[in-house]
Amino acid sequence: MDRPKLSVIIPVYREEARIAALLAHLAGLPAPGGAEFLVVDGDPERRTLAAMPTEAALALASSRGRARQMNAGAAAARGNVLLFLHADTRLPPDAFARIQAALDDPGGADLCGGAFSLSIAPDGGPENRPPGPGLRCIAWAANLRSKLTRAPYGDQAIFLRRDCFEALGGFADIPLMEDLEFMTRLRRSGRRIRLLSACACTSARRWEREGLLRCTGRNLLLRALYHLGVRAQRLARFYT
Template sequence: MNTNYNNQPAISVIIPTYNEEKRIEKTLISVRNQNCKIPYEIIVVDGQSSDNTVEISEQYAKTYISPMKGKVSQLNYATPKTEGNLILFLDADTLISPDFLNYIYELFKKDESLYACSARFKYYDGIALNVSLGSKNFTLTNYFFQNIFVHTWYFFKTLYGYPELSGSNIVVRRDIFQKVGGFKKPPNSLGIDKVFSDSILFLIKKMNKGKIKTLNFLSVLTSGRHLTVERSIKRISQYTNQKEIYSNLATKIYDQ
């Protein structure tokens, strides 16, 4: 780990929280235990939790309390307080591998046309299911088919030229984040990642350069606790019925 603040951080990791005392420590440990020599900083921005989230977070990271609740407000509040040219927005229930930051840093260093990316994700906290096929025994989770669907979804979206960032982990260049005006709040706060992806894609089209991508060979582990059929249907319905609102949010660009 290299969090030497005498050097400007190359990467700023920003984690929004709200009543995450059961999960935030694992996430912070995964971020602190990085096998990289590049300087990076860890910022937790809390949405006025009523549990011990802040107390736990302060043991591992700089911790701010946002004056406004909500993921969009918290992330936009914290970002100006960071210094890294690359920003990783990481959900409080998402774990990264020890080589994650180093891989990301090298990827952006080698490819200046890369504006933003996300690693594919796997749901990790499902119920274990033992399956036997002949003499072979396998342990699966109840998220097995959901994980296959997610990987297939992002693979084909990328293949057909419609890349989309994942809300669990988004890495973006600071200047690109500023140009699109940060995160926007969509109706009912669903689809934050979708609007942010579309904002950058609109900027790319406007500038006629740049790209975003899903990293199919790098993954993170994230909680499936919010994964419900009702939520998925609601999100799809919003995209279908409120396309104009989403489009207007995404195309609101600020040149800074």
């Protein structure tokens, strides 16, 4: 089998209701150079793997924890570009071509990777209900923060050259903030990323479940405490 250029790594925990639709979405995206999909289940009961269409992706089992699940997927991946995708996020139709173009651009020869811009849609997809002003404001603020800090979050579908990911030691084995921690290390190492204008669309299910103000306020507080030096292990008890 030819070695794919791109490996899409999907950490999951009890996503059995979503996995088939996600893999169908990914299979429909044009992939110059080829792509492989790896689903890494952190559920001891492996519910998502049991619900996964046969041969749609490589099924991997791991102990729970998004960072360790993504590291396990990266270790098994064969591509020279790694794309880390949340189960409730959808990519733009030309996502794989945009990634390859960004990394092949002569002006981006020293790029370590990048991420998409963010949009947020009501759970079930924007075709059912357009996002309200609150969700649009959150997405706008997240995109502005990413541009200023050069530290995108995981729901923006982070992609990385394999050699850069391995040189930085992968994701730290912490229960949350693994994306922020990695991007902070990447920036401090002097490496660059590119933020693409196209949007990855993530589900608003957590905001809908917890309430817009409560969820947003909690997230802002946790990030502030993390920047002040509170360990991720302590913060994790407030993020379930």
